[in-house]
Amino acid sequence: MIVCVCHRVSHHDIEREVRHGCASFEELQDELRVATACGRCGDCARDTFDAARACRPTAAESLAAKVARVIPIAPIAPATLAA
Numbered sequence: 001m002i003v004c005v006c007h008r009v010s011h012h013d014i015e016r017e018v019r020h021g022c023a024s025f026e027e028l029q030d031e032l033r034v035a036t037a038c039g040r041c042g043d044c045a046r047d048t049f050d051a052a053r054a055c056r057p058t059a060a061e062s063l064a065a066k067v068a069r070v071i072p073i074a075p076i077a078p079a080t081l082a083a
């Protein structure tokens with residue numbers, strides 16, 4: 001969905017910026033120029049930004065996903081304990 005017609009910014013563009021670490025709406029505006037011309041998209045852009053931030057994985061989840069891709073974890077065979 002196009003959020004900002006003036007600068008052709010879609011909700012995917014906003015979500016991508018959030019995934020890449022965009023921390024504030026002002027930073028988003030610096031990157032994409034969303035809501036910096038006529039301003040009619042401001043509420044929708046802010047709602048989309050807030051929703052993307054709310055759904056963003058935590059730092060721990062992001063790190064766990066990266067580590068799982070880099071270090072394949074082999075299945076562990078059960079060990080028997082000798083008496």
Ligand code: FES
Nearest residue numbers: 004006037038041
């Ligand atoms: S529609 Fe976004 S600034 Fe005009």
